[in-house]
Amino acid sequence: xxxxxxxxxxxxxxxxxxxxxxxxxxxxxxxxxxxxxxxxxxxxxxxxxxxxxxxxxxxxxxxxxxxxxxxxxxxxxxxxxxxxxxxxxxxxxxxxxxxxxxxxxxxxxxxxxxxxxxxxxxxxxxxxxxxxxxxxxxxxxxxxxxxxxxxxxxxxxxxxxxxxxxxxxxxxxxxxxxxxxxxxxxxxxxxxxxxxxxxxxxxxxxxxxxxxxxxxxxxxxxxxxxxxxxxxxxxxxxxxxxxxxxxxxxxxxxxxxxxxxxxxxxxxxxxxxxxxxxxxxxxxxxxxxxxxxxxxxxxxxxxxxxxxxxxxxxxxxxxxxxxxxxxxxxxxxxxxxxxxxxxxxxxxx
Amino acid sequence: xxxxxxxxxxxxxxxxxxxxxxxxxxxxxxxxxxxxxxxxxxxxxxxxxxxxxxxxxxxxxxxxxxxxxxxxxxxxxxxxxxxxxxxxxxxxxxxxxxxxxxxxxxxxxxxxxxxxxxxxxxxxxxxxxxxxxxxxxxxxxxxxxxxxxxxxxxxxxxxxxxxxxxxxxxxxxxxxxxxxxxxxxxxxxxxxxxxxxxxxxxxxxxxxxxxxxxxxxxx
Numbered sequence: 001x002x003x004x005x006x007x008x009x010x011x012x013x014x015x016x017x018x019x020x021x022x023x024x025x026x027x028x029x030x031x032x033x034x035x036x037x038x039x040x041x042x043x044x045x046x047x048x049x050x051x052x053x054x055x056x057x058x059x060x061x062x063x064x065x066x067x068x069x070x071x072x073x074x075x076x077x078x079x080x081x082x083x084x085x086x087x088x089x090x091x092x093x094x095x096x097x098x099x100x101x102x103x104x105x106x107x108x109x110x111x112x113x114x115x116x117x118x119x120x121x122x123x124x125x126x127x128x129x130x131x132x133x134x135x136x137x138x139x140x141x142x143x144x145x146x147x148x149x150x151x152x153x154x155x156x157x158x159x160x161x162x163x164x165x166x167x168x169x170x171x172x173x174x175x176x177x178x179x180x181x182x183x184x185x186x187x188x189x190x191x192x193x194x195x196x197x198x199x200x201x202x203x204x205x206x207x208x209x210x211x212x213x214x215x216x217x218x219x220x221x222x223x224x225x226x227x228x229x230x231x232x233x234x235x236x237x238x239x240x241x242x243x244x245x246x247x248x249x250x251x252x253x254x255x256x257x258x259x260x261x262x263x264x265x266x267x268x269x270x271x272x273x274x275x276x277x278x279x280x281x282x283x284x285x286x287x288x289x290x291x292x293x294x295x296x297x298x299x300x301x302x303x304x305x306x307x308x309x310x311x312x313x314x315x316x317x318x319x320x321x322x323x324x325x326x327x328x329x330x331x332x333x334x335x336x337x338x339x340x341x342x343x344x345x346x347x348x349x
Numbered sequence: 350x351x352x353x354x355x356x357x358x359x360x361x362x363x364x365x366x367x368x369x370x371x372x373x374x375x376x377x378x379x380x381x382x383x384x385x386x387x388x389x390x391x392x393x394x395x396x397x398x399x400x401x402x403x404x405x406x407x408x409x410x411x412x413x414x415x416x417x418x419x420x421x422x423x424x425x426x427x428x429x430x431x432x433x434x435x436x437x438x439x440x441x442x443x444x445x446x447x448x449x450x451x452x453x454x455x456x457x458x459x460x461x462x463x464x465x466x467x468x469x470x471x472x473x474x475x476x477x478x479x480x481x482x483x484x485x486x487x488x489x490x491x492x493x494x495x496x497x498x499x500x501x502x503x504x505x506x507x508x509x510x511x512x513x514x515x516x517x518x519x520x521x522x523x524x525x526x527x528x529x530x531x532x533x534x535x536x537x538x539x540x541x542x543x544x545x546x547x548x549x550x551x552x553x554x555x556x557x558x559x560x561x562x563x564x565x566x567x568x
Contacts, residue, residue: 192564247515254511258502268498271561272512275494278557279516282550 010326017320028113029156041093058110094134114149176324200266205335359443397470416492420500472533
């Protein structure tokens with residue numbers, strides 16, 4: 001019991017993160033509006049589609065269109081259902097912008113859902129540009145006495161939707177994999193320093209589990225890519241680099257398999273493990289940052305972090321990383337013990 | 350100082366061996382020329398981006414074949430003899446320097462052969478020569494070290510390919526981007542950053558090769 005607390009902790013953390021990650025609802029959001037363009041000086045009738053919203057139940061529903069620092073309150077609100085709302089705007093003839101086509105942000109607020117925002121919701125075309133007159137004639141109705149959302153929920157993001165939960169599984173698998181590979185390198189270095197065969201068994205077991213985690217990371221990422229990018233696999237640099245990374249570690253197993261002599265095998269695979277790990281650093285951390293990529297976290301594409309990863313998500317994300325790592329260490333520990341027993345009983349028979 | 354003289358001596362020894370067994374170097378040079386010719390026959394006229402890709406692919410395969418013999422050329426008894434005489438650092442560094450020269454000759458020959466059969470699409474020749482040299486350095490460090498690992502196994506040429514290809518891809522990727530610059534396919538004014546990245550990767554791999562090599566030859 002004394003030595004096994006970390007296994008129990010790992011399993012508990014994973015169960016907690018799974019339950020919390022799946023059961024917590026998403027915040028209300030606005031997937032789309034229709035129509036998404038209009039002309040200045042005309043009446044604009046919008047149908048707003050909501051997600052997890054309570055348009056019908058809400059008593060105090062308000063809708064704004066926002067352009068630069070000016071906001072306009074919508075009129076004649078009719079809620080068809082909790083997720084569908086009709087609203088009208090009288091768009092003035094002149095817009096406070098120098099663009100011919102202005103993109104307006106849609107903001108909704110009520111006492112149940114709090115505030116939801118849809119950036120670039122509607123595009124309005126204006127025939128003539130006169131910013132100064134526009135600022136004076138635009139009836140500004142500032143965002144005041146806003147209600148906020150009560151309760152625990154994950155943020156709603158337009159492209160991601162419910163798949164935002166995949167962060168806990170996809171990203172934490174890669175994190176856990178990296179932690180284990182780092183530990184494997186430490187064991188390889190230890191082996192080269194003192195020649196203890198057990199260190200080599202440890203490194204081998206850790207790499208085996210890391211490769212499994214890597215495959216799972218690819219699979220979860222692939223599912224996510226299908227939802228957000230529309231394809232299972234693209235020629236994106238980070239995806240290619242992760243495929244190459246798998247090749248490196250699969251080559252590690254081929255290398256191990258090609259030696260009969262155990263000491264030679266341990267020494268050469270330790271050397272290769274250290275060399276391969278060092279070459280992974282440019283592969284996964286330098287190159288993807290040099291080129292454009294769809295994947296979050298590089299190439300000018302906003303990564304998770306900033307406004308996407310809020311504190312509610314961290315409550316599931318960090319425990320999941322720790323839990324996955326501990327589970328991986330446990331599995332690798334079992335493999336290691338198996339390898340040691342094999343050495344002891346099978347090879348000497 | 351002792352090490353530098355050892356390195357110089359070992360390079361001289363490698364050159365002498367190469368001179369005495371001329372078939373090895375001629376074999377690899379012929380390999381490049383015949384590969385270029387096969388590519389030419391099967392493709393006909395090709396646009397510059399394809400030229401760029403084919404150029405580096407041919408270099409990649411020819412280099413693996415050229416370097417794989419570094420540590421299998423001489424029998425193990427004689428290697429044991431070298432290890433008694435020379436410092437391991439001198440052995441790996443001399444092999445790397447020797448292979449830089451060999452791979453640079455390969456690159457130049459490949460460039461000449463491809464210029465003869467196709468028209469050279471290279472717009473900035475001085476940058477292209479620099480890239481060829483940097484490519485030889487990067488490939489030489491990686492391939493020499495991995496050939497030291499692979500030479501210990503029986504199926505060394507297969508092992509050499511599967512162990513090096515994934516490792517060398519970052520270097521190859523940067524080289525292709527740089528050479529696309531030299532071919533005028535892209536105009537990136539900040540290509541010096543790519544060169545620094547390449548040098549940094551080379552530095553890491555060289556450092557590791559020097560640190561780890563002593564563990565490889567202790568049989």
